[in-house]
Amino acid sequence: MPKKVDHDERRRHIAEAVLRIAGRHGLDRATMRDIAVEAGISLGAVQHYFRSKDELLRHVIDHAGERVAARITAGLGDLDGAFSVRSFLRVMAAQMLPLDARRRAERRVVQAFGARAADAPHLAEPLREGYHWMHGQVTALIGQAQRTGELRPELDAEHESIALLAMIEGLAFDILLGVRDPDQAMASVCYHLDRLAAP
Amino acid sequence: MPKKVDHDERRRHIAEAVLRIAGRHGLDRATMRDIAVEAGISLGAVQHYFRSKDELLRHVIDHAGERVAARITAGLGDLDGAFSVRSFLRVMAAQMLPLDARRRAERRVVQAFGARAADAPHLAEPLREGYHWMHGQVTALIGQAQRTGELRPELDAEHESIALLAMIEGLAFDILLGVRDPDQAMASVCYHLDRLAAP
Numbered sequence: 502m503p504k505k506v507d508h509d510e511r512r513r514h515i516a517e518a519v520l521r522i523a524g525r526h527g528l529d530r531a532t533m534r535d536i537a538v539e540a541g542i543s544l545g546a547v548q549h550y551f552r553s554k555d556e557l558l559r560h561v562i563d564h565a566g567e568r569v570a571a572r573i574t575a576g577l578g579d580l581d582g583a584f585s586v587r588s589f590l591r592v593m594a595a596q597m598l599p600l601d602a603r604r605r606a607e608r609r610v611v612q613a614f615g616a617r618a619a620d621a622p623h624l625a626e627p628l629r630e631g632y633h634w635m636h637g638q639v640t641a642l643i644g645q646a647q648r649t650g651e652l653r654p655e656l657d658a659e660h661e662s663i664a665l666l667a668m669i670e671g672l673a674f675d676i677l678l679g680v681r682d683p684d685q686a687m688a689s690v691c692y693h694l695d696r697l698a699a700p
Numbered sequence: 701m702p703k704k705v706d707h708d709e710r711r712r713h714i715a716e717a718v719l720r721i722a723g724r725h726g727l728d729r730a731t732m733r734d735i736a737v738e739a740g741i742s743l744g745a746v747q748h749y750f751r752s753k754d755e756l757l758r759h760v761i762d763h764a765g766e767r768v769a770a771r772i773t774a775g776l777g778d779l780d781g782a783f784s785v786r787s788f789l790r791v792m793a794a795q796m797l798p799l800d801a802r803r804r805a806e807r808r809v810v811q812a813f814g815a816r817a818a819d820a821p822h823l824a825e826p827l828r829e830g831y832h833w834m835h836g837q838v839t840a841l842i843g844q845a846q847r848t849g850e851l852r853p854e855l856d857a858e859h860e861s862i863a864l865l866a867m868i869e870g871l872a873f874d875i876l877l878g879v880r881d882p883d884q885a886m887a888s889v890c891y892h893l894d895r896l897a898a899p
Contacts, residue, residue: 527819529728609815616808616815618877620726625877632879660891663880667870667888672862674869678817678824680831681862689866692859 512550515540516564519557524606528558528613555624562614562627565607572596586646587694590639594669594690599676600683608673636662643697652697661697668693711749714739715763718756723805727757727812754823761813761826764806771795785845786893789838793868793889798875799882807872835861842896851896860896867892 518540522531533554537544551557576592577584599605611628618625639662646652672689675681717739721730732753736743750756775791776783798804810827817824842857871888874880 527815529815612811612815615873615877616726616728616811622878628877629879632874632877636879657891660888663871663874663884663888664867664892667874668863668867670870670873671866671868672870674814674873675831675862675866678814678827678831679821680828680835685862689859689862692856693863 508550511546512560513564515542515547515550515557516561519561520565520603520606520610523561523609523613524602527609533557555621558610558614559624559627561610562631565610566627566631569596569607586642586651587698589642590665590694591687591691593639594665595687597669598673598683598686598690600687605677608677612674612677632666636666639665650699653699656697665693707749710745711759712763714741714746714749714756715760718760719764719802719805719809722760722808722812723801726808732756754820757809757813758823758826760809761830764809765826765830768795768806785841785850786897788841789864789893790886790890792838793864794886796868797872797882797885797889799886804876807876811873811876831865835865838864849898852898855896864892 515536519528519531519536522528522535522539531554533547533551534544536554536557537547540547547557551560573593573596576596577589596604599608614625614628618628640658643652643656643658643661647654647656647658669690672681672686676683676686714735717735718727718730721727721734721738730753732746732750733743735753735756736746739746746756750759772792772795775795776788795803798807813824813827817827838861839857842851842855842860845851846853846855846857868889871880871885875882875885
């Protein structure tokens with residue numbers, strides 16, 4: 502009986518190889534052959550799962566988004582009963598910012614897609630979906646925390662969500678550019694969230 | 701007598717050609733020859749001023765930074781006596797965000813450099829210098845506005861400057877990605893600045 506290949510597992514394995522390459526050199530010059538070598542499989546096997554580099558890159562964005570979401574969920578488990586909307590938003594920011602090699606690689610993939618959004622809009626579609634989902638969640642959480650009295654009642658939840666997600670995006674850029682270190686970036690996020698708290 | 705060429709003018713002319721290319725297609729695939737064609741001069745003339753594409757791109761960042769600074773100064777003139785630190789910061793944000801074709805092109809150049817900062821750190825040096833200069837200015841302005849009573853005394857000027865610049869950076873990314881329109885982005889900046897005002 503032939504060995505059954507777990508196709509989802511194989512696709513994840515290829516996506517992880519792309520993230521390792523992104524972390525080391527960026528993605529601009531990576532070919533499908535480079536990706537196959539990094540994944541330790543044949544070029545034909547990569548092409549069996551992904552017909553083009555673009556299709557593969559879209560999968561990498563989906564995969565990276567799922568990993569970030571899984572880490573946020575795991576981080577919430579560590580909060581250990583001391584849950585608040587601010588602690589959730591801190592965990593979220595920490596998992597989205599390039600605070601270590603893994604998250605740097607994810608962020609470089611996001612940047613590479615962002616840089617191509619203007620000339621290849623379809624490539625950026627998974628990023629846009631991820632953004633809108635996140636923005637909806639954060640807006641709802643801020644509204645909820647206003648009703649429970651955790652956050653200031655006069656805040657505009659929609660603007661605060663836009664501002665917070667943009668701030669995280671910008672701090673990620675600053676860290677990769679080398680003008681802000683990870684600890685300072687997290688300190689600024691915590692400062693900002695504390696400013697939203699009801700007195 | 702031979703006609704005297706204004707070298708600074710010629711360098712600006714080439715930089716403007718690069719910005720037009722960046723606005724249309726991004727910079728990844730633009731060659732020195734493409735840039736010469738766009739500038740309407742010979743490849744040799746471009747190479748006379750810039751030995752490599754990297755050297756040219758660094759000049760483009762400097763040039764774009766000077767243009768943004770000049771537009772901010774011009775925008776302040778329009779304030780017509782109604783000067784406040786918040787109005788300055790609004791003008792600054794408006795000139796940094798990709799609100800029209802010109803500013804989109806500038807922002808795409810910044811993104812292209814940011815994306816290469818990890819594998820070509822020297823390329824990003826003008827961006828880092830620009831960031832540190834801007835951060836120093838914004839921190840000082842916020843402190844000044846706290847002393848005159850315009851902004852809340854309890855703010856941490858350093859964190860607020862980091863947060864505001866990151867927010868503008870992130871909103872610029874969001875606009876280019878297509879998840880936020882320019883009017884909404886400016887509305888969020890204005891909302892955020894109003895939240896800093898002393899009651």
